[in-house]
Amino acid sequence: MMLLDWFSDYTLRTVILGSAILGATSGALGSFAVLRRQALLGDAVAHSTLPGIVLAFVLTGTKTSLVLLLGAALTGWLATLLILLILRQTRIREDAALGISLSIFFGLGIVLMSWVQRQPIEHKAGLDRFLFGQAAALMREDVILMSVLAVVILIMLILFWKEFKLLSFNPEYAQTLGLPVRRLDILLTGLIVVSIVLGLQMVGVVLMSAMLLAPAAAARQWTDKLSKMVLLSALFGAVAGAIGTIISSSVSHLPTGPTIIVVVSVFVVLSLFLAPERGLVWDWRRRYAQRRSFAVETALVNLYQLAAQHGSARHPHETSAIEVMMGERARKALQSLQSRGWVQASGTDLWSLTEDGEDKARQLMLKEMH
């Protein structure tokens, strides 16, 4: 099938649109989760939704997205309460509290799911799509529901933008200003949980935290502005969702969730290396350039000082004389000096300063003294 066919196929278009919306939502909210260091909380909540999904199915007998997702939200919320309870009542630290809550709820979910598989319940097939996600199962109604929720989330972000920003950057300061920090915290965390629950259908409980974390981490590399980071993160999430869905539907037996995560991981890796300013490649280049210019300056000053011992700043010296002082970098540095017109080669392997080079060397030495 040609690429264009994907967009003319109605069902597939629905699925791609759904994945893009889910990716955008988790990308946008994920920015806040990452900046507030709540990525692990996202992971715990995502895993804790599994028993809710299974219970909702067992109790109602339907596999309607809305019902299952309400169940998911319920146990996800209970898990959050458990974490808070552990933190308040015991001396267990946050990472351990998250781990405890995650294992209890996820374990329970797996047990329930295996139990359901062995029961004579109708339509039980397909429940396990929540483990690794299955965008192909998205219906038109699901997409409408998701669009509505995504718009609600977007409006919330716009309305409470400055509060959410300050809450993420400096919550204590926000509190001294009189902002209702606790309620804002509940609201923002609530929105993050909603985006997690929505994303479950696409990537599943196991990989959901990656969908929250990866677009945000990639977006952070490209910008130093929160608004741009949130927009870019949403875009990364949407594109990864769409591309991942297209790939997984064109190759048989390729699960959607993991494919989307692989796509978004590619974004992360590229961003880590290539983003200007923060990217590793630029970092290496900067460091290389610094080392290089330092070597060149050192060679110039060395040549000057050697020559000065002979009473003339222009007295020539061999490469080996400079090599004694600064090692193998000397030859390259001298060539670079020659190309700048600060040093001239005279005879075989003899180097002397030019007039410009003499001035430059004096400047450098003066600068070092200050």
Place this chain on the structure above:
Amino acid sequence: MMTEATVQQTASKPDLNAPLAVEVNDLTVAYRSKPVLWDVDLNVPTGVLMAILGPNGAGKTTLLKSLLGLIPPAAGKVQILGQPYAKVQKRVGYVPQRGSVDWDFPTTVLDVVTMGVYGKIGWFKRPGKADRTAAMGALARVGMENFATRQISQLSGGQQQRVFLARALLQDADIYFMDEPFQGVDATTERAIIAILQEIKDAGKTVIVVHHDLQTVEEYFDWALLLNVRAIASGPVGEVFTGELLRQSYGGKISFIEDMQRYRLGEDAAALQSSARDLPPWESWGGGEG
């Protein structure tokens, strides 16, 4: 040094008729049933520049945060400008410890300073042009106007501290609380900050600073509180900053303290401070990163 301090105190005396800037009665703060602050009483008149002094773990930051309503007291009462904190929060400026935020947060210097008006512009509104102009003014006051568009991760420690100070200045408060504003800043920044604090005080406002450099207390401040879980003493620096009271606050561990009477206090203060480092167990909560 002494004469300078005396001059400052006569230049602008605390206004003893105005309502108290801070009034604390029987304040106790506990962390897991261990008292961090115990039965603290404190009266601070309006218009002073006060240092909160004490060894590590004395509860200096905890006291500051209790005054700001950030930490609920186990017992006791706090009043700011004669009222509970919630009623006066728009008249209070706060400079938190520099290390308490993530300086890699994606935002600019001007944006951080503008946060100073977030409490005043109301829900669903964005800071406008007037707010940004005011923020630029605050930046100029701390000598950072050329850094407005700079990403905050590119700032030095001293510059970070100036940005936080500018944000508090933008609040245009009547009382300022600052947590270790001189921590890890360069000498130029320290001079710039203290000059601004003096200006604030000269305008009749109150500044309360958690401080731990004993050497500069007499030069910088006209009021002081000596704290070590309990309030040891508070009042004009000349009355509080004495060998006997310092020994009570910093503990009897310091043997050389007897020599204090013979030397200038400032010279000993540095040594006193360095030997007082290894102190109580509540540090992780009370005085550290907060």
